[in-house]
Amino acid sequence: MAKTGSKTPASDDPPCTPPKPKKIPKAKRASGSLRKANLRRGAFLIEFQTPPAAVDVVQRELAVGVEKGPMLTGKDLQSARDQYRTMERKGFRVTKDIGCLIPDEQYCTYQQGHTVKGHQRTITFFAHWCPKQGSSAIRNEHGWPCNLQVSHLCHRRSCCRLDHLIVEEQWRNVKRNFCGSTGSCDCGNPIKCLRRYTSQDTAELPDFCLTEEEVSEVMVGAPTFVIHPPSRYENRDDKSKQRKLAKDKRKRNQELHEHKTARKQSRLAARSDVAVVTGEPVAESSDDFM
Ligand SMILES: [Zn+2]
Numbered sequence: 001m002a003k004t005g006s007k008t009p010a011s012d013d014p015p016c017t018p019p020k021p022k023k024i025p026k027a028k029r030a031s032g033s034l035r036k037a038n039l040r041r042g043a044f045l046i047e048f049q050t051p052p053a054a055v056d057v058v059q060r061e062l063a064v065g066v067e068k069g070p071m072l073t074g075k076d077l078q079s080a081r082d083q084y085r086t087m088e089r090k091g092f093r094v095t096k097d098i099g100c101l102i103p104d105e106q107y108c109t110y111q112q113g114h115t116v117k118g119h120q121r122t123i124t125f126f127a128h129w130c131p132k133q134g135s136s137a138i139r140n141e142h143g144w145p146c147n148l149q150v151s152h153l154c155h156r157r158s159c160c161r162l163d164h165l166i167v168e169e170q171w172r173n174v175k176r177n178f179c180g181s182t183g184s185c186d187c188g189n190p191i192k193c194l195r196r197y198t199s200q201d202t203a204e205l206p207d208f209c210l211t212e213e214e215v216s217e218v219m220v221g222a223p224t225f226v227i228h229p230p231s232r233y234e235n236r237d238d239k240s241k242q243r244k245l246a247k248d249k250r251k252r253n254q255e256l257h258e259h260k261t262a263r264k265q266s267r268l269a270a271r272s273d274v275a276v277v278t279g280e281p282v283a284e285s286s287d288d289f290m
């Protein structure tokens with residue numbers, strides 16, 4: 001009996017169709033290994049105390065029509081705090097000059113991508129809100145842009161130290177970009193810059209603190225914090241490593257199971273095809289051939 005219908009046995013497949021390469025998802029690096037890399041670069045594990053109340057990051061009256069907030073509460077606030085702590089646990093390098101806190105590079109401003117930047121995490125952690133970027137322009141009576149922005153008083157765009165940050169109108173922020181030709185703040189902002197402005201902080205190679213004593217010295221004036229030993233999160237890392245191993249094992253077992261099932265199904269399908277081609281009745285469909 002000749003085979004009819006459109007079903008083709010597997011052996012008729014063109015022999016040279018290469019199997020589609022399996023898409024390998026980009027491996028997410030474990031926080032433990034990121035932290036270790038940052039510690040090797042000279043980072044310190046500095047943990048700030050959760051502030052008992054929202055800190056005022058504006059420190060002045062705002063122009064009419066310019067508004068703070070809205071303030072995060074409940075779950076949203078908790079998740080903002082968690083986001084900050086995730087960055088914090090990877091450590092900060094601390095500059096020797098004025099104690100700028102430089103986070104792991106994934107949170108630095110010069111990194112592309114959607115990751116919430118370090119200074120935004122810091123502002124939200126301490127102030128419970130952060131100005132949104134890209135909101136429609138508000139202008140004052142002179143036409144100056146008044147949208148709220150986070151300014152770096154230290155002119156290091158990646159710095160995450162709360163007392164180096166201020167939230168202010170865009171025009172004030174822009175004005176800071178021309179400051180300190182004589183060495184001290186001369187941009188006219190009542191809240192003074194901490195350093196002279198130099199363009200492109202990514203090209204700058206500041207000296208970093210090497211000891212905890214040096215860190216404590218330059219951190220005078222910062223919110224309350226502790227410096228943990230480098231081993232601080234090792235237990236946590238071990239646990240997360242074990243969780244990951246167990247997850248990978250479950251995934252492998254699941255894939256093996258699916259693979260076996262697929263093979264079994266294709267064997268069964270092939271058997272029934274052979275039966276159709278040769279005309280031999282197979283048990284399940286023997287009535288068709290009587
Ligand atoms: Zn700074």
Ligand SMILES: [Zn+2]
Pocket residue numbers: 176179180185186187188189192193
């Ligand atoms: Zn200035």
